[in-house]
Amino acid sequence: MTLGTILWIVTIIMCGAFLAISLRFKDQAGQSFSSYAIGNKSFPMYLIFFTQFATIMGVGNFVGHAGKGYAIGLPWMAFILGEQGSKIIFALFLAGFAGKFTYNTFPELLDDLITKDRVTRALAGVLASMIMIAWVGGQGKALGSIFNIITGVNPIPIIFLFSAVFILYTTLGGIYSVAWTDLLQGVLVLIFGVIFYIYAFMPVNFSIAEIGTRLNELNRPDMWSFLGGAETDYMGLITKFVTGCIGIIVAQIYWQRCFASKDSRTAKHGLLWSGIIAILAVMLTAFVGMIIFTMNQGLEPDSAMPWFMMNYVPPVIAAMIFALVLAAGMSSADSNLNSAAILVVNDLIKPFKTEATDKDLVRYAKILTVVVGVFAAVAAIYASSILSLFSAAYQMAGAGLVPLLIIGLLWKQRPDEAHEKGMKNSKVTPWGARTGIVVGAALTQVSALGANRVLIALAISAILIIVISMITGQKQQSDIE
Secondary structure (H helix, E strand, C coil): CCHHHHHHHHHHHHHHHHHHHHHHCHHHHCCCHHHHHHCCCCECHHHHHHHHHHHHCCHHHHHHHHHHHHHCCHHHHHHHHHHHHHHHHHHHHHHHHHCCCCCCCHHHHHHHHHHCCHHHHHHHHHHHHHHHHHHHHHHHHHHHHHHHHHHCCCHHHHHHHHHHHHHHHHHHHHHHHHHHHHHHHHHHHHHHHHHHHHHHHHHHCCCHHHHHHHHHHCCCHHHHCCCCCCCCCHHHHHHHHHHHHHHHHCCHHHHHHHHHECCHHHHHHHHHHHHHHHHHHHHHHHHHHHHHHHHCCCCCHHHHHHHHHHHCCCHHHHHHHHHHHHHHHHHHHHHHHHHHHHHHHHHHHCCCCCCCCHHHHHHHHHHHHHHHHHHHHHHHHHCCCCCHHHHHHHHHHHHHHHHHHHHHHHCCCCCCCCCECCECCCCCCHHHHHHHHHHHHHHCCCHHHCCCHHHHHHHHHHHHHHHHHHHHHHHHHHHHC
C-alpha cells in the first residue's frame, strides 16, 4: 500500500469522526447564540486544555515553522518566542480576568468596559477577524501542499476539500463541535507528536549541538546565530518577537476559550499548561526544519516537512505524522473559523441590528461560517507562503488593538474600582479608540517606515489614544457643564 493511499484512508476516517461528533452536538449548539459562541460558559478544565492545545498546534506550527527553520534558522526563534510565549503571558495576566466574564467576543469586552462605542467595536471586530481568517486559510494551504507533494494531486481541490469538511462540522455544532473534536484531535497530536519528534531528531543523534555543527559545515553559520545575518539584528529580533506577541494577545480564539470556561481558574490553568507544552513543541519543530536543511538544501521551505515524510520515515510512521498534521490543521481551522464567524455576527451585525433574535444570530453565524471558510480557502490559494498569511494580520490587529486594550484597562476613571460588566471604567473616549485602532493598523503596512514599523505603529497608536481621549474627554465634560 502506497503512502498516498494511506493518507487518503486516514483522511476519510478522521473526517468521518469529526462529522459524527458535530452531529452529536448540533441541537445543543443551536439553543442560543451564547450556546453557539461560548457553550453557555460551561467547559471544564480538560476540555479547555485540549481545545486550546489542539488549536495552537495547527499546520502552521508543524509545516510553516519547520519551513521557517529550514529557511532562516535560529533567528526565527524570536518570532516563536513571541507568538507562543505570548500564550503564557496571556494565561498569566489576562485569562483569569477574561474568565470572570460571559462576553461572546474580545471586541465586546472592549466595548463594554472601555469605550461604549459600537463603531469602535465594529473596527475591532474587523481587525480581530483578520487573524482568524488568515489562520483558516493557512491550514488549508498546508494540507494541500502535503497532498500535492506526496500524491501528486493538484493542491487547489485538496484545499477546497478540507475547507468543505471543517466548514460543515463547524457550522453544525458551533463551539461545541470545535471543543469536542479538539479533544480527539488534541489526544492524537500528543501521541503522534512524540513519535514525530523521535524520528525527526534521529539524524542528529538527538543532539541540538549537532545541528549547529552540520550547519557550520554547510557554510551556513548565519542559521545558527541570532546575530549572524541580515535578518538577525537586534531590532529585527525584537520586531519578530513583538509581532508574534501582539497578534496572539488580541486573537479571539484565546478570549473565546476564557469566556467558555466555567470559571476564571479553569481559564487560566487551561491556557497556561497548553501554552507551555506548545512553546516547547513549536521550538522543536523549527529545529526539525534546520535538520531537514542539513539533509537537503534544495527544497522550497514549505516543502521541507512533506519531503521529510516521503524520504526519511517508514510509511506507517509517515501516516502517523500525517494524522498528526491533519488533526492539528483541522483543529486550528475549525477554531479560527468559528471565532471569525462569531466576531462578525457579534460585533458587526448585532450592535447595528438590535432587533435580531437569538435564533437570527445563530442563523447568521452559520451562514458566515460558510462565507468566511470559502473566502479563507481562496486566500490560501493565492498566498505566497503559509506564514505570510499570518504576519500581516498579526501586525494590523496587534498594533490597532493592543494599545487600546492595555491603556483602556489601566487608565481608569475610578482607579479604586475593579472592572465590572456593564460599567465603563476607562478614560479612553470613542474618538481616541477609533483613531488609535485605524492609525495603528494602517502604519504597520507602510513599508517606508522600515523594518521597525510595527514598533512605531504601537507607539503612535498609544500616544494618539491618550492625547485624543484627553482632548475629546475635556470637550465632553465642557458640554455637560
